Amino acid sequence: MGDGDEQITEEECWELLASASVGRIALSIHALPAILPVQYYLHGRNLAVCLGHLQLPERALNAVVAFAADAIDPASRSGWSVQVQGQASVPRQPIAGTFCGWPTAGQIVHVEPGTISGHRVHLCPFIDSLLSGQVTPGLATKGGAWPGS
Numbered sequence: 001m002g003d004g005d006e007q008i009t010e011e012e013c014w015e016l017l018a019s020a021s022v023g024r025i026a027l028s029i030h031a032l033p034a035i036l037p038v039q040y041y042l043h044g045r046n047l048a049v050c051l052g053h054l055q056l057p058e059r060a061l062n063a064v065v066a067f068a069a070d071a072i073d074p075a076s077r078s079g080w081s082v083q084v085q086g087q088a089s090v091p092r093q094p095i096a097g098t099f100c101g102w103p104t105a106g107q108i109v110h111v112e113p114g115t116i117s118g119h120r121v122h123l124c125p126f127i128d129s130l131l132s133g134q135v136t137p138g139l140a141t142k143g144g145a146w147p148g149s
Contacts, residue, residue: 008118013082016071016118018042023069025049025109027088029060040069047084047111054107061088061109072123082118086111 008016017023026035040049047067065088072079088109129135 006120008080008082008120010116013116013118014042014045016080016082017047017069017084020069020071023049023067025051025088025111026066026068027056027060028063029056040067045113047086047113049109049111051107051109056107061090063088064114065111067111070121072121077123077128079121080118081121082116084111084113084116086114088112 021039021041023038023040024035025038026033028034036051036054038049038051040047042048049067064085067084067086068081070079070081088111090107090109126135
């Protein structure tokens with residue numbers, strides 16, 4: 001992301017999270033980091049995340065996790081990103097009507113927010129030039145070689 005990123009206030013972070021419904025949850029599965037796309041619902045400052053068809057062991061969820069959501073406007077090439085760190089838990093009593101169509105009936109995870117932060121983002125012109133083919137990867141790095149080549 002480009003220069004000029006600016007921090008977003010805590011109150012606006014909550015407002016931006018409420019404006020979206022898809023994000024990512026980062027957690028540890030078998031001692032390895034995992035980032036999973038999820039659908040979420042925000043009610044006030046309570047975050048409920050649906051893991052869809054994934055069924056994870058409680059030890060993977062009853063831990064500190066990170067959650068992120070963002071949005072980029074393709075016309076302005078800018079947007080926002082909000083991150084939440086907190087304690088995840090699986091409700092002991094399933095919530096009525098949590099079936100989401102998957103065989104596991106959709107595992108719902110609650111994230112008790114500990115910290116929230118966000119920033120405005122502007123897409124990187126250098127990466128844009130690589131994606132558009134204006135710059136070739138071999139010419140884009142110091143020494144003229146792509147890392148690892």
